[in-house]
Amino acid sequence: MTAIQTLHILNKSPDHPRAARCLEIMSAEDGLLLIGGGVLLLATGNLPGAGKVFALSPDVDARGLRQLTGDASVVDFPEMVALSLQAQRVISW
Amino acid sequence: MTAIQTLHILNKSPDHPRAARCLEIMSAEDGLLLIGGGVLLLATGNLPGAGKVFALSPDVDARGLRQLTGDASVVDFPEMVALSLQAQRVISW
């Protein structure tokens, strides 16, 4: 896997103001990991243009979004653990 | 006091998605009562153009907004009780 500067873990739906702030601040060297209600970003089709996007598998399935993942990589908990260690820093939004 | 069709009681800050929906749906015959974090709408200067606006006094003072009430009427709890009975219906957002 490539280096990630900051891993942004987002568990808020796109309607939540914190989601907008997270996306605004994310840079091309960063990763975005969607968990919980954060995976609903997949349904809007508005994934950030720069930076890698990941989505937590059980949360994607719970919300019925398996067909809408687009360019996001679906990851499981072991991969979430690995991502959190790989990144230079993690912000939980 | 004049008749109010629906009294919208809003306790969410302008950042909250429910605040936007409340303001969108409010009509000229309605009243808007700002309580809790809802009073922060006063600080944005974006009060709705139509309909009467009220703000709960202790919440206005807690947030230091006494100088920013604009066209809103500052009310106390007894007036809130009266407003809730006067309106044909009340929605707590």
Next chain:
Amino acid sequence: MSTLIMIDQPPYGAWSGREALDMAFSLAAFDQPASLLFTGAGVNWLRQAQEASGIGQKSVEKNLSAAPIFGIEAILADRAACNTYSLDESSLIEGVTLVDVKTALLTGYHHTAFAG
């Protein structure tokens, strides 16, 4: 005394959507007219094929399908929010009516409430 229960919080992350359903079912059980209106991120409760077992929860698809049987008058969904979240007739569960959420919609009900 018709009641409109509004749901604007997304599924699973919080309990209030389920608690809103319980309110509507309780009204129906006491023969009080009740409808559900899903808006904002809340429309995502209405997507087909939700598999919530992986997060230790139950999907509400069955509960919503049973709503008419239990006497819920209508399941309404905000058309604009459905567009935002890529929900259309092919992806929505059955029995949902798309509406434009405007003043007139709410004035048709005596009582409108959120669960939280």
Next chain:
Amino acid sequence: MSTLIMIDQPPYGAWSGREALDMAFSLAAFDQPASLLFTGAGVNWLRQAQEASGIGQKSVEKNLSAAPIFGIEAILADRAACNTYSLDESSLIEGVTLVDVKTALLTGYHHTAFAG
């Protein structure tokens, strides 16, 4: 090991703003560098002349004024959010530095956290 504590929830309605302050003060008490960043509706914590006794709470103005004494490195506020909420140098409490919240700001800290 510098830490940035972010506060984006408005004052008084929830407890998480106070809990964020407690986190920053705890870090400082253990000689860990800590700064506070107020964004979104959270900037309203920084307004002068808050009188919270009428809602049975205490204003945090005194706590924030004491922040430098207790070793908090900086109190930062999002410039755009301050504009939205009509906050400028005449209405902000003393000791606040206005900043533009961009990637570069956050990468200056080892650790960034919200209280809730």
Next chain:
Amino acid sequence: MTDSSTESFTLVITGAPYSSQAPQTALGFAQAAVNAGHHIDRVFLYGDGVHLASALCAPPSDETNWSEEWSRFLTDHSIPSVACIASALRRGLINEVEQKRYELPAANLRAPFEIAGLGEWVEGRIKSTRTLYFHAGD
């Protein structure tokens, strides 16, 4: 209907003390309603609001204990108060009956709060002139 006659309220609180302002705003409203000669049919705690019925809150002595304040107000005015059973059991608000039924180590429900179903809310909603909700903010 005018505000000079006696009207009745059902108050629903869905926000918890210390994580929302809901219990405190609801208390201000309830006191004003009673002072204006109106009747409060019942107070119904739903969702996170059930935490208001805890007997175990111990905030710092210079902060208001909202559970205690509410308890006193309800007792003084003989207002029925109910925590929704489904919300309460999930969130660990338990009276002695439920303690025995579920073999739990303790009970923590504060008097005069009782535990009952959503039917109490439905009944209040039908009976009262107005049913008002006090939710958590943001």
Next chain:
Amino acid sequence: MTDSSTESFTLVITGAPYSSQAPQTALGFAQAAVNAGHHIDRVFLYGDGVHLASALCAPPSDETNWSEEWSRFLTDHSIPSVACIASALRRGLINEVEQKRYELPAANLRAPFEIAGLGEWVEGRIKSTRTLYFHAGD
């Protein structure tokens, strides 16, 4: 630092069970971390997250009891778990020591959770490779 070596985590949970998904997501993460051979230095409950330490949750039998699941996991792996004392006392999460100090009618803290101050969070934050937060959603 690579993901094949043993690393350590402090996990902070600020969302309550049944009103957020935080305890459940945190448990999935914690299990995966332990399975990967990493170490969890401690779990710290803050804000509404302290409700996870309740001994009195009684969800319907077909729903997961997150407090019980967490309790078992912490015990099985001997992971220290602490509820922030300031958050816990305000929200009615009480052990026997606090019960006596505040003369409360009961205690409701589930083993192995303990009650302590924010210093535990600060220490974890210094000691662990990563400190992660599990907040409530919306």
